[in-house]
Amino acid sequence: MNFVLGIDGGGTSCRAALATADGVVLARSVSGAANIRTDLTGARNNIVEAARLAFVEAGHDPALMAVTPAILGLAGANVGTYAQQLEAILPFAASRVESDAGIALEGAVGPGDGAIAVLGTGTAYMARKNGKARAIGGWGFQVGDQGSGARIGRDLLEQTLLAHDGVREGSPLTQAMLAVFRYNPQDVVEFTTRAVPGDFGGFAPKVFEYAADGDAVALWIIDKAVADVEAALAALNLVSQDPLCLLGGLAPLYAPRLSERHRAMLRPALDDALGGAVRMAMRLFTQIAEQAR
Numbered sequence: 001m002n003f004v005l006g007i008d009g010g011g012t013s014c015r016a017a018l019a020t021a022d023g024v025v026l027a028r029s030v031s032g033a034a035n036i037r038t039d040l041t042g043a044r045n046n047i048v049e050a051a052r053l054a055f056v057e058a059g060h061d062p063a064l065m066a067v068t069p070a071i072l073g074l075a076g077a078n079v080g081t082y083a084q085q086l087e088a089i090l091p092f093a094a095s096r097v098e099s100d101a102g103i104a105l106e107g108a109v110g111p112g113d114g115a116i117a118v119l120g121t122g123t124a125y126m127a128r129k130n131g132k133a134r135a136i137g138g139w140g141f142q143v144g145d146q147g148s149g150a151r152i153g154r155d156l157l158e159q160t161l162l163a164h165d166g167v168r169e170g171s172p173l174t175q176a177m178l179a180v181f182r183y184n185p186q187d188v189v190e191f192t193t194r195a196v197p198g199d200f201g202g203f204a205p206k207v208f209e210y211a212a213d214g215d216a217v218a219l220w221i222i223d224k225a226v227a228d229v230e231a232a233l234a235a236l237n238l239v240s241q242d243p244l245c246l247l248g249g250l251a252p253l254y255a256p257r258l259s260e261r262h263r264a265m266l267r268p269a270l271d272d273a274l275g276g277a278v279r280m281a282m283r284l285f286t287q288i289a290e291q292a293r
Helices: 040-058 062-067 082-087 100-109 149-164 172-180 185-194 197-201 204-212 216-235 251-257 260-265 273-292
Strands: 003-009 014-020 025-031 070-074 095-099 114-119 123-129 132-137 244-247
Touching: 003 040, 003 100, 003 273, 014 040, 014 273, 025 040, 025 273, 040 062, 040 070, 040 082, 070 082, 070 100, 070 273, 082 095, 095 100, 095 273, 100 114, 100 123, 100 132, 100 244, 100 273, 114 216, 114 251, 123 216, 132 216, 149 172, 149 185, 149 197, 149 204, 149 216, 172 185, 172 204, 172 216, 204 216, 216 251, 244 251
Parallel strands: 003 070, 070 095, 114 244
Antiparallel strands: 003 014, 014 025, 114 123, 123 132
């Protein structure tokens, strides 16, 4: 075994890292979304493309992925049989699909105790105590992912339509959103017909931006999202000495809005989720190779 692959796939993008068998990262790459529950076939294509690009960036033949094992931390892997379905159609020498939260925890706190909150297009939480991990959330946009970029974007579109209908008070933010859709509420509805979580999540930064300026609708949406994040963190039953790492694209926007208790626990991550996937791959596949000797 000369190489290992680490893959980190979510609702917005898929990242790959090619590393030597002892964990030295040679190249990283990025491709499209890889939520296997939302779009299994599309996720598979983007995973393979990210791996191919990593080999090219490292100056190696992409055909080597056929003899390279991979750990994949993917959104949607914690429900149904999507993980098993994907493993059966990947071109790698061996594939192990984990949850995106699992590789994120490994990257952030290493093999020890600690907790993470993944705050991006989706949300997921995981804590490890005395070597035992517990996950919260990650159930997907339709019935979960409270506090996620996707839910924030969905709430924004909902409030925009309510303001248009005169049911709720509008604001500069709802007016700006109507302008995006040519002041036609039917276009808003048409957008939601085909939109995936990443499409909704694309509006989340705008909500935080307007909230910083005191926009009433933006503040209502963000306050609701922060309360959802706080509730999930409380359910992890953390104590003051537990390190807590916020991960994902929205993490810097959430950090100053958390309660004083949870802000005091915040620590910088040791590594990102992709680094966690590489370390898991190195450990697992090295053990397998040694056992096969």
